[in-house]
């Protein structure tokens with residue numbers, strides 16, 4: 001089971017391989033916006049994956065298109081609702097602002 005380190009709090013949680021990153025973060029008790037409930041439409045679940053990016057599911061078209069509309073997007077950006085966990089540990093950074101609508 002991959003371990004997720006959540007920054008800036010430093011909390012660590014484990015979640016099943018193949019599960020949705022957004023669900024794991026919500027279950028951890030950390031605050032993350034998810035205004036469209038995981039449809040890649042709002043962009044409010046924008047996070048950075050600092051380590052372990054290659055182990056998670058690849059970015060699909062709908063996610064790319066939404067990320068293109070957001071502020072502050074970089075090479076580590078993902079929409080947490082679109083990320084499925086792989087079998088390696090990852091480190092993510094929750095953003096202190098909502099970049100979606």
Ligand code: FES
Pocket residue numbers: 033034035036037038039040041042043044045046066079080081082
């Ligand atoms: S919850 Fe809306 S894009 Fe992820």
